[in-house]
Amino acid sequence: MSASKRDELVQNAMRAFYQGGFHAVGMDRLAKETGVSKTAIYKHFRTKDDLILAVLRLRDEQYRNWLVRRVEALASTPKDRLVAVFDALGEWFAEPSFKSCIFIKASSEFQERGNPIHASSAEHKHLLFKYFSRLTNGMGADDPEGLARQIQLLHEGAIVQAHLRDPRDVAQDAKAAAARLIHSAKVA
Amino acid sequence: MSASKRDELVQNAMRAFYQGGFHAVGMDRLAKETGVSKTAIYKHFRTKDDLILAVLRLRDEQYRNWLVRRVEALASTPKDRLVAVFDALGEWFAEPSFKSCIFIKASSEFQERGNPIHASSAEHKHLLFKYFSRLTNGMGADDPEGLARQIQLLHEGAIVQAHLRDPRDVAQDAKAAAARLIHSAKVA
DNA sequence: ATAAACATTAACCGATCGGTACATGTTCTT
DNA sequence: AAGAACATGTACCGATCGGTTAATGTTTAT
Numbered sequence: 001m002s003a004s005k006r007d008e009l010v011q012n013a014m015r016a017f018y019q020g021g022f023h024a025v026g027m028d029r030l031a032k033e034t035g036v037s038k039t040a041i042y043k044h045f046r047t048k049d050d051l052i053l054a055v056l057r058l059r060d061e062q063y064r065n066w067l068v069r070r071v072e073a074l075a076s077t078p079k080d081r082l083v084a085v086f087d088a089l090g091e092w093f094a095e096p097s098f099k100s101c102i103f104i105k106a107s108s109e110f111q112e113r114g115n116p117i118h119a120s121s122a123e124h125k126h127l128l129f130k131y132f133s134r135l136t137n138g139m140g141a142d143d144p145e146g147l148a149r150q151i152q153l154l155h156e157g158a159i160v161q162a163h164l165r166d167p168r169d170v171a172q173d174a175k176a177a178a179a180r181l182i183h184s185a186k187v188a
Numbered sequence: 189m190s191a192s193k194r195d196e197l198v199q200n201a202m203r204a205f206y207q208g209g210f211h212a213v214g215m216d217r218l219a220k221e222t223g224v225s226k227t228a229i230y231k232h233f234r235t236k237d238d239l240i241l242a243v244l245r246l247r248d249e250q251y252r253n254w255l256v257r258r259v260e261a262l263a264s265t266p267k268d269r270l271v272a273v274f275d276a277l278g279e280w281f282a283e284p285s286f287k288s289c290i291f292i293k294a295s296s297e298f299q300e301r302g303n304p305i306h307a308s309s310a311e312h313k314h315l316l317f318k319y320f321s322r323l324t325n326g327m328g329a330d331d332p333e334g335l336a337r338q339i340q341l342l343h344e345g346a347i348v349q350a351h352l353r354d355p356r357d358v359a360q361d362a363k364a365a366a367a368r369l370i371h372s373a374k375v376a
Numbered sequence: 377a378t379a380a381a382c383a384t385t386a387a388c389c390g391a392t393c394g395g396t397a398c399a400t401g402t403t404c405t406t
Numbered sequence: 407a408a409g410a411a412c413a414t415g416t417a418c419c420g421a422t423c424g425g426t427t428a429a430t431g432t433t434t435a436t
Contacts, residue, residue: 021297023423227396
């Protein structure tokens with residue numbers, strides 16, 4: 001199996017797990033939906049959990065790349081970019097295939113503290129925090145880490161809410177709250 | 189089976205699903221952990237999904253009752269109570285058995301729009317919104333529904349974060365953000 | 377052309393899934 | 407005390423779970 005074929009498999013597995021859930025989607029169904037036989041899958045991934053970890057690694061890279069690039073395109077100062085995060089979120093929520101965040105889902109299904117899948121999800125959220133932190137540092141906030149954590153609270157809350165109610169206004173609510181927090185933040 | 193026995197079953201099922209996940213915990217394991225045989229369970233619940241719905245109904249009542257009473261004990265004005273919500277959350281996060289919110293987990297595992305379990309989770313979050321809304325109305329906020337939605341964003345975000353990182357400071361971060369939003373909210 | 381190397385498929389493994397049939401208590405009525 | 411009504415546990419149902427074995431292409435090197 002070529003490297004690109006493998007990437008394609010992980011990508012298709014991501015779609016299947018994202019739409020159907022990790023426990024709910026079995027390996028047989030996965031083989032059918034990805035067009036790759038179970039044997040071929042197990043040639044490259046020792047266990048289902050390993051495949052899930054590969055899916056999460058890919059999604060981490062995808063999501064953070066997308067967010068950073070989209071935010072860069074929408075605003076040019078760190079302060080404006082922190083607000084623009086929620087415009088980007090709004091675009092994501094509006095996609096018909098939006099079904100919450102795969103890491104929140106993964107941590108819901110694999111919740112034991114030491115589980116690698118849980119840890120991988122936590123790591124993704126930490127990397128996201130570091131991105132927010134870069135921006136709050138860039139705008140010269142007095143307590144950049146604190147503000148970054150607050151921004152992330154709104155980020156995670158918006159995703160959860162967008163999955164449970166009409167997502168149309170969720171991003172705007174979060175954006176308004178973020179703008180308040182950012183503009184009233186003390187600058188060093 | 190007496191009514192109290194039934195309640196006890198639902199309560200024990202709640203613990204098992206909460207700790208282990210809905211798909212991951214099967215009916216055999218459930219029977220073992222609750223001490224009630226499968227046959228007896230199926231005497232009172234047509235399907236596993238029906239049992240899950242009963243679990244969610246109980247948890248909805250429990251959580252909202254707990255939150256309202258705890259907040260009432262911590263503060264006496266609507267404005268202070270909105271902030272106190274996050275002190276209550278902090279107490280919850282500090283419990284060793286805390287493992288996120290069962291409704292967020294349920295909506296992660298049953299994510300199809302029309303699924304009754306998903307709908308029940310959404311309904312719980314809507315009832316929670318109505319509680320926040322009562323408080324924002326009580327404090328005379330200019331846009332009470334908008335502020336209530338922002339408070340709920342912090343509420344959901346805090347739960348997700350508390351599940352993925354050290355939960356010690358999460359509630360305080362959310363409380364600080366909520367206080368900012370509440371105190372800078374226009375009053376009609 | 378041929379054989380080694382690799383990829384794929386189908387069939388199968390024991391375990392567990394949600395759910396049920398049935399035989400055995402146990403309790404209440406008379 | 408006898409029998410109806412109900413509750414319970416055991417053993418089982420076909421289907422599916424994650425994962426493997428072994429036989430069958432398909433490619434590549436010589």
